[in-house]
Amino acid sequence: MIKCAKCRQIDFVQKSGIVRGKQRYFCKACDYHFTLPEAVENRKNKPRHQVTIIDIANELGISKSTVSRALRGHTDIHEGTRKMILDLAQQLEYQPNPLANALLKSRTNIVGILVPEFRHYFFPTVIMGAQEILSKAGYNVMICQSDESYDTEVANVKALMNSRVDGLLVSVTTQTNNVDHFRTVLRKEVPLVFFNRVCPELDTPQVIVDDYAGAFQAVEHLVQQGYRRIAHLAGPVSLLVSRLRMKGYLDALQKHGLPVDNELIIHYDLTEEKARIYANYLLSLPQPPDAIFAINDPTAIEIMLVAKSRGVKIPQELGIVGFSNDPISAIIEPPLTTVEQPVWEMGRQAARILLEQMENPRIETYQLPTRLVVRGSSVNC
Amino acid sequence: MIKCAKCRQIDFVQKSGIVRGKQRYFCKACDYHFTLPEAVENRKNKPRHQVTIIDIANELGISKSTVSRALRGHTDIHEGTRKMILDLAQQLEYQPNPLANALLKSRTNIVGILVPEFRHYFFPTVIMGAQEILSKAGYNVMICQSDESYDTEVANVKALMNSRVDGLLVSVTTQTNNVDHFRTVLRKEVPLVFFNRVCPELDTPQVIVDDYAGAFQAVEHLVQQGYRRIAHLAGPVSLLVSRLRMKGYLDALQKHGLPVDNELIIHYDLTEEKARIYANYLLSLPQPPDAIFAINDPTAIEIMLVAKSRGVKIPQELGIVGFSNDPISAIIEPPLTTVEQPVWEMGRQAARILLEQMENPRIETYQLPTRLVVRGSSVNC
DNA sequence: ACCAGTTTCGGGAAAGTTCCCGATAGTTTT
DNA sequence: AAAACTATCGGGAACTTTCCCGAAACTGGT
Structure with a gap:
């Protein structure tokens, strides 16, 4: 028979249902429900116990x-x-155990970095710059890439927020038009700093370079080299960088009295395939351009490859200027004229501002300088 | 006068020292110590309270x-x-709140990835492959780079372990000879998988490509193209990849009856500067090599640049073969012959093994295939 | 009304810290 | 020697969630 777990008597015990597969009993004497205790075997199998x-x-x-x-x-x-x-x-x-601390203080000491890609030179380098500053300040870094997909970006922001990061460093995708997911971040008072591909419509710090001046200089240089029909393979209108560099391009043309030909201005989504397609398109126009200003170096290089494959001589028949001064630009033949921007420093600066943002929030746009690096791809002598 | 917090009397209360800047009192009647409660102002300033x-x-x-x-x-x-x-x-x-869950279960759902650098094509791509698998499995990724410094590597491993990552994906630095920090990881039973730059002396899974076969093919190809004095700019002896590719190089020479000239074999630390220095050294030997097999593509490209600057014609006077098939290899002039390895897949594979490792640990070495891609830099026609 | 059985819910421990505050023992002042 | 004070320590709440297990509220069948 069954002994009551409380009064140790057996006479008043009766069955009382089954709970989670185990028989349950009820002692009428002491009005007490109970189940038989398990064997001591399968409890207490805590494997590795960190010393606390x-x-x-x-x-x-x-x-x-x-x-x-x-x-x-x-x-x-x-x-x-x-x-x-x-x-x-x-x-x-x-x-x-940082988890206990994080739970208590609601601070993880982790900063999230969200970039559209890191295949090329630019974003890995920015990340390295940011990491330099952040790890010095005791922060770990969680890196996500949105792969130029808006949906992935939203999902990543959600995941990062869910991981309770202490701050966010972001460069948006080419598809990002709706920025509600970042508004959520701001609403939860998580410090947020944009760099390179920024969101000027949001009240939070932005780190960019002087895209306008860089583009202006680049195009002016092409004009001075004697090029007259200068095309611009631009980024998507959604990105501020695209618009600023476009403005530099247009103003440089205007300053030197050159007409703006809309046929020579193409916005595209920064994918390799499209770059090739549009480069081919431009070069097969009835009146092809004699120079192209590209939104960035990877684009410029795609154009160079297309030009080469078509037998178009660079820089004699086609001048090319890029933007960013990726290391590959100095290596390729002919070396690419490009607008240098302080990539590493952009990461450092963004990180510094994020750290500052955690102390006392301030909304400001920080602009880093650019510098034209003239190389063979645009010197028409 | 002061009223006792317990018996509400005032007659028996006397001062009893100062504690943390606040006056303390003692009631002789009820033998009770107390301080005056604060004003209600400055408590309760919890700013953002996540909904729980x-x-x-x-x-x-x-x-x-x-x-x-x-x-x-x-x-x-x-x-x-x-x-x-x-x-x-x-x-x-x-x-x-994932922190509470993590604290309770001792699982963070974070995987740490530690690489020596991510300036070039290789490591970012591996990381992307790993991330693809890991994020699909619900893991976040924390990326650290050791910058080819042993001390930084040790510090990073410590930081990652301190963050209680659930697993570790590692490629070691050129300086790593002592692997005690990884033994600590293993001792704490944190799953650990090496890739590319592995640690065969540790009992944990390793993911590599068939470095030996790749190198062998590459050198054999050079021989078949008529090159006879083939140098090898190799990685540090500490790395298994270096040793395997070296063996492939040596065996290929031997198979074709070519002598091994130790003057033509150089181990170096994979830095750009050293690559340039040794390339110059090789090309200024009394009997310079007529071909160079480089440990990887960045090295091969440095050699190409040096050769170009010295007016050495590629591939006529110098054949060059790299390893890894970085995208830049197809772009540079002349395009670089190289051994293709499935970089993205390596990341995916390493991640998959790490996930498997969390379920049932098994020690194995996984080898991915390589394939020779012949381009202009080695075709001596 | 009584009993066996089922469904649904609540209480409380546990995870590892930090921090507030009360408590004790010893030390100096009056 | 009492009063006032200092130096040092312990107790316990709080952070958020999961999970074990006991308990209440039902449902049918006698």
Whole structure:
């Protein structure tokens, strides 16, 4: 028979249903429900137990508060006690559990970085710059890439927010027109800094280079080299960089009295295939351009390859200027004239502003300088 | 006068020291120490309170257990109750706090990736491959780069472990000879998978390509093209890839009866500057090589640049073969012959093995195929 | 009305910290 | 020697979630 778990009697015990597959009993004497306890086997299989502050406290016969104080370098503790704790902690290879801390303080010490891609030179380098600053400030970095897809971007922002990052460094995709997902970030008061591909409609810091001046210089250079029919393979209108570089292009043409031919202006989505298609299109026009200003270096290089394959001589028949000064630009034949921008520094700057943003929020746009680097692809001599 | 906080009398209260800047009192009547409570002002300044499971429970007048069950899709819950909870959760934009979960389960759902650099094509691409698999499996990724510094690598491993990552994907630096920091990882039973630059002395999975066969093919190809004095600008001996590719190089020479000239074999640390220095050195030997097999594409390209600057004609006077088939290899002039390796797939494979490792650990070395891509830099016709 | 059985819910521990605040022992002042 | 004070320590709440298990509220069948 079954003995009551409380009064140890057996006479008043009766069955009382099954709960989670186990028979349950009821003792009428002491009005008590119970089930038979499991065998002791399959409990207590905690595999790896990280050494905690409590282990140290127990070992030393003191309280966890005291251990915490010693470890945190707090005052209010005896020098001898502290040393004792510190020694044992070292011996036990104690590692504080950042999860507990994060849960308590709602701070993860993780910064999320979201970029559209990192196949090319630009974004990896920005990331390295940002990482340099952030890791120095004690932050880890979680990197996501949206792959130029708006949906992926939204999903990534969600995932990053869900991971409770302490801040966000973002460069948007070419598809990003709706920015509600970033408004959510701002609403939850998570510091957010845009770089390169920014969102001027949002009240949060932005780090860009002087795209206008860079583009203006580049196109003016082409004019001065004698090119007259200058095309612009531009980025999507959705991106501010595209618009600014476009404006530089247009103003440079205007300044030198050159007509604007809309046939020579193409916005595209920055994919390799499209770059090739449009380069071919431009070069097969009845009146093809004699120079092309490309939104960035990868685009410029695609154009160069297309031109080469068509037997178009660079720079004699076609001048080309890029933007960003990727290392490959100096290597390719002929070397590419391009607008240099401080890529690494952009990452550092964005990170610095993010850190500052955590202290005292301030909305500002930071602009870094550009510089024209003249190489063989545009020197028509 | 001061009223005792316990017996409400004022006659027996006397001062009793200052604690943390606040006056403390002692009531002799009830033998009770106390301080005056603060004004209600400066407490309760919790700024942003994420909506929790308890908020939902309170709102609905039920227990947090029930809410948890509803959200977790558990059984043991009334369909109506579940719907009610799910609706409110959605309305309140409830986001479960992964930190609490992580603390409870000791699982962060974060995988750490540690690479020596990501300036070039290789590592970013591997990372993208890994990320594709990992994010599909619900993992976030934390990326660190050791910058080819052993000390940074050790620090990064420590930081990653400290962040309680659930697994680690690693490619070591050129300096890594001591692997104790990885032994620590293994000892704590954190899944660890090496790729590309592996640690065969550790009992954990490794993902590599068939470096030996690739190198062998590459050198044999050079021989077949008529090159006879083939140099090898190799990686550091510490790396297994270096040794394997070296072996392929040596065996190919031997197979075709070519002598091994130690003067033509150089191990270096994979930095740009050294690549230039050694390329110059090789080309200024009394008997310079007529071909060079480079450990990887960036190295091959540095050699090409040096050769060009010295007026050495490629491929007529110098054949060059690289390894990895970086996209730049197809672009440069002349295009570079190279050994293609499935870079993206390597990342995917490493990630898959890491995930598998979390379920049932198994130690194995996985080898991916290579394929020679012949281009202009080595075709001596 | 009584009992066996089922469905649904609540209480509370656990995870590892930090931090507030009360408590104790010892030390100096009056 | 009492009063006022300092130095040091412990207790326990809080952070959020999951999960175990006990309990209440039902449903049918006698």
